[in-house]
Amino acid sequence: MPRSAKDKRTRPQQRIGSRIYIICEGQNTEVDYFERYANLIHDTHTCQIIHPEATTPEALVRETVKIKQLRGFDDDVFWVVFDKEQSSERSKASIRRAYELALS
Numbered sequence: 001m002p003r004s005a006k007d008k009r010t011r012p013q014q015r016i017g018s019r020i021y022i023i024c025e026g027q028n029t030e031v032d033y034f035e036r037y038a039n040l041i042h043d044t045h046t047c048q049i050i051h052p053e054a055t056t057p058e059a060l061v062r063e064t065v066k067i068k069q070l071r072g073f074d075d076d077v078f079w080v081v082f083d084k085e086q087s088s089e090r091s092k093a094s095i096r097r098a099y100e101l102a103l104s
Contacts, residue, residue, distance in 0.1 A: 018075040019046045023064045025082040027051060034081070057082050057091075057098035064102070 020041075024030040031049055038047035052063040060080045068078055080102065084091065 018077060019048060019073070020077045020079065021064070021067060021071075022047065022049045022079045022081060023060055023067065024049065024051060024080075025055060025060060030081055057095050058101060061098045061101045 020038075022034045022038075024034060031051060034047070034049045038049065041047060050063075050067065052060065054060045054063045057080070060082055064078050064080050068076070072078070080098070084095065
């Protein structure tokens with residue numbers, strides 16, 4: 001007996017291919033740049049650009065971990081992008097902590 005249209009809609013959908021999540025600090029330049037990048041690779045990957053309220057490298061990584069836990073699949077890729085405009089010891093320490101958090 002053939003399936004009804006309703007049966008077909010209730011089946012869980014599987015995603016084909018990986019998704020790239022780009023979590024970026026900047027609101028203008030970075031988003032524009034990565035949206036253009038996403039348009040270039042749309043045939044092989046789905047790319048989603050996310051701009052959270054976070055402003056420090058550590059906070060961006062924490063947001064990325066949350067997003068990965070909620071939306072991520074094993075083959076998804078997550079990028080965290082931020083400006084390193086200052087080379088102060090404080091910013092270096094923040095980047096180091098963000099890196100360690102990302103690896104944990």
